[in-house]
Amino acid sequence: MERISNYQLAVTIMLFEIGSTPLFALGSGAKQDSWLAMLFAAATGLLLLFMFLYIQRTAPEECLIGLLKLCFGTKIGTGIGILFALYFAYESMRNLRDFGEITNLTLLSSTPQYVTMLIIVLLATYAVAMGIETFSRVNEALLPLIFVSYGALILLILISGILHRDNLLPILDNGLGPVIKAAFPDILSFPFGQMVLFFMIWHLLSEKQKIKRISIISYLSVAAFLILMNILNLMALGTTLVANSTLPFLQAVQLIQVGDILERLDVMVTLLLFLGLFVKMTAFYWGAVYACTRLSRSTSRRLWIFYVGFIIFITSFIEPNYTYHVWLGLNVSVKFFPVFQVVIPLLMFFVVLFRKHRRSETPSNV
Template identity: 30%
Template sequence: MKDKTVISSKQLFAMIILFEFGTSLVLPTGLQAEQGAWLSLLIALPAGIVLYLIFDYLYRQYPTMILSQYIRKIVGAYVGWPLSLLYISFFIYCGSRNLREAGDLLITTSYDMTPIFYIHLTMIIGVIYVLRKGLEVLFRLGEIYLIITLCLGLFSHIMILISGLVDYKNLLPINAGGWKAILHAAFPFTFSFPFAEVITFTTVLPHMKNAKLAKKAGIAAMAFSGIMLSYTHAIEIAVLGPDIYGRAVFPLLTMIGIVNIAEFIQRLDAMVILTLIIGVFFKMTVYAYAAISVASDIFRIDEKRKMAYPIGIIILFISMMSAWSFPEHGEEGNLSELFIQPLFNTYLPILIFIIVVIRKWIDRYRMNGV
C-alpha cells in the first residue's frame, strides 16, 4: 500500500460512531418488534461486534491490504476481481441511499420548494471536496463533529426530559409482538442496518497508526453507538408511543417537534436536521471512500483522489433514480436489508474468513506433520 495516510485509534473511534449514527438516529428501526424496537438493537449489537472482529482478524492477517486486495489473494483473481467490482457497486448504492434519505428529510422539513437535485448536489459537492483533501482530513473532522453531535444530543435529551413528554408505560409490554418478532427485527434488519455496514472500514484499517488498537477502538465505538441508538429509540417510543413511532417517517423529528417548555423553548427541529446532515455526510463520505479505494485498486489508479469526482457524480445520479418517492425508497430498503446487504456485509466476509481459517489449519497440520 503506497498511501502514507495515517489515522489514530481516537479518530477511528469517532468515525465509527458517526458512521453508525448516520441515518439510524432519525429513521425508525425494528418496526417488526413494535415497542420492543429498541431491544432489537441491543440484541443485534453483539453480532455486529463479532462481525467487526472478523474484519479485524482479516486485517491482521493482511495488514497492508484493503478488502479487494485480500479477496483476490484468498480466492484468486478470476473470482476476486469481479467480486471486488460488485463491492464498488454496493458501496456506491449504499452511499446513494444515505444521500436520498437526507434529501427527503430536508424537503419534508424546511426546503419543500427546493428541487431535491440541488439539495443532493450541495451535499455531494461537500463530500467530493473532503475526499479530494484526503482521508486524514476526513477523520480529523470526525473528531470535531462527534463532539458537536453528542452536545446536540445531550441538549435535546435534557429538553425532552424537562418538557415531561416521556411516558415509560409506552415501552410496555416490551415483547408485545412476541420474542420471535423482536428476533426477526434484530436479524436481519437492525443487524444489517447499521451494524453490519462497518465492512466499509476494511478500506480504512490499513491506514491505522497502531494496528493493535484497531480492535479496541472498533469494539468500544460499536458498543457505545449501539447503546446510544437503542436508548434514543426507546425515548422516541416512550414519547410518541409505538403506534406513532411506527407510522412516523422521521420519529426523532416528530418527537423533538412537540417539545414546548413554557411556550418559550420550542421548534427544536433544526437540531435534528443538523444531526442528520452531520451523520449522513460522514457515512456517505466513508461509503464513497470505500468505493474509491476498491476502484483505484482493481483499475490500478495510483492517485485515488482523482476518483472522487466520478464516484461522487455516480452517487448523485443514483440517489435521484433509485426511487420515485420516499415510501418506494423505504420498500426498496427493506428488500436491501433482506437480500443485498446480508450478502455483501455478512455472508461473503464470513465465507472469506472461513477459507482463511481453514487454510491456516491445513498449513499448521502440514508443518506439524513434517
C-alpha cells in the same frame, strides 16, 4: 500512504454508525420490543465485528480488496471487489437521496431537489479528494457538536415530562418471534453490518495493535446510544406513532415544552440529520473510490472520484419518489446487503481458518 490516528478511527466509527440512525423507526415491527430487536442486532453485529477484526489481523497492511484477493485468488477476488465498490456507491447514493428528500421536506421546500443534491455531492467530492485523513479531521471537529446537540435534546426530553414507561410494556408480549424478525436482517444490515466498510480503513491506522480495542469500544458506545434513542422514541410517542412516523425522533422533539420557552427545536434535529447523512454518504463514497483505485491502478484517483461521484448523483434520481425510495431500502435492499456484510466475510473467515489449520498441521506431517 495516508494514516489516521487512534482517536480519528474511534470518532469516524462513532459518527459513521450513528449517521441518521437515531432519527428513524428501526424495528417498529416488534412494537414495544423494538429496543430488544436493536439489542439482538447489535449483539450479532458485535460478533461480526470480531470476525472482521480477525480477518484483518491476518494481513494488517491490506484493505478489503487485498484481503479478497488473498482469500479467493486474484480473479475471483477482483470480481468480488468490483461488487463491493458498487455496493459502497449504492449505499452512498441512498444517503444522498435521503439528504435531498429530507431537505426538501423540512427546510428548502421551494429549492429544486437536484440543486441541493448537487451541492452535497460537490462537498462530498471535495472531502473525498482531500483524503481519509482530512475527512477524519472533519469528523473530529463534528463530534463535539453532535455530542452536545444529542445530549441537550435527550436532557430536554427527560425533563419535559413526555416520557411514559408504560409504552415499553408488556415486554415480549408476543414472544421472541417478532423481535427476531425485526432484528434480522433489517437492523443488522442497517446500521451494524455497515461496519464492513472499515475493512477499507483499518489498514491505514498508524498503531495497528490497537485496532481491536478501539473498534470494539467505539462500536459498543454507539450501540448503547442507538438502543437508548430507540427507547426514548418509544416512551415519548408509543408504538403506533413510532411505526407511522417518517422521523419519530423529530416528532418526539416537537413535543418538548419546557416553561413555555424551549420548544420547536426542529432545526437542531434537522442539523443532526444532515450531519449524519453527510458523514455516512461521504464515507461510502470514499470507500467506493478507494476500492476502484485499488482494483484499477492504471486509472488515476481523480478520475475515479469524478466517475463515482457522477454515478452516485445520476442514479439517485432513478427512484420515482421518496415513498418508493424508503420502501426499496427497508424492504428490498436490506435483504441483499447481508451478502456483503455477512456471507462474503464469513467465507473469508472460513478460508483464513482453513489455511491457519493447514499451516499448523504441516510440521507434524514432515
